[in-house]
Amino acid sequence: MQIEIVTPDKNIYSGEISLATFPGSDGKFGIMNNHAPMVATLKEGSIKVVDANDKEHLFEVNGGVVEVNHNKIIVLAE
């Protein structure tokens, strides 16, 4: 599935991934392939992304929103 992490200043990361975990407002959650459409808010923490080559990427965020829709994740981070 595709992920795109954007901040107001720039696009931080975009690419093909297999798993992503987010610091949700109500606790950490992970998203895998074929997740149902959803919108969730984030709190301060780090986003962990595992890409197609099993490599991990970490991004620190102060908050934001995640939208999951048809295997496309869009993270509006701060």
Added chain:
Amino acid sequence: MANLKEIRSRISSVSSTRQITSAMKMVSAAKLRRAQDAITQMRPYANKLRELLMNLSEAAADMEEGSYTQNREVERVLLIPITSNRGLAGAFNANIIKETRRLIAEDFADKDVTVLAIGKKADDFFKKTEHNIKGTTLPGHLDQLFDDLTFENVAEVAQKVMNSFTYKQFDRVELIYNQFVNAAVQRVVSEQYLPVVPPTAEEAEAEQAKSDYIFEPSKEFIIGELLPKSLKIQLYKAILDSYASEHGARMTAMHKATDNATELIGDLKLVYNKARQASITNEILEIVGGAEALNG
């Protein structure tokens, strides 16, 4: 005949002016590129956020305490004109000031209007009028915003404006800025900032038909988070738009100035050469005349 020395000094002064204007043009072109990149990076974010909010707009309509959407009887108005800190950008700043004055004189004629100027040019103009920002919780000088144009800095200002709205210092907030179309074209727009304009029914329906989302933790919570964020983004976007427009406008203005200077130098050179030739002809005439007189 015009004085040769005079013309020479005019030529040199015009060409040094041309050097300055063409340097300014180059600088603006470079800055424009960066500003343009910033705004193009920013637009997807802003659009996405707006899309999300539309998805949620139905729930937003139910939320009465969502104070940013509250429509009150308009008594006190806050206008936020966005100009630049520096001039020499053609009609860029004049247009904004003109539009702001028009709003004050026509649309909000019998209202209590306050102006929060972003950028030195508007500040210089409006601090002399009765619409000065004095006596509010809002920051007075926002010139330095352009020195370090980041989202965090703008968000801080946006938060203060939003607070002044919720504390009922103002019933209506309006942004006036130059929207960036392309390097040569800027459009002056004034848009309602607060209360938030709800999306039209068709827009909202089109969005809602797309997907049935799970909301985590809840729709209301997400709106509560998103609405202030989208307001901050809106102000940031307006400022970025204005910033890109400023450099576009300056680039065009300086390009024209450089062209005019080139033309002027051409004309002056022609006059100079004519005068020079005339003086040479004169000298030869004198010599020939003198020789003739001696021979005779």
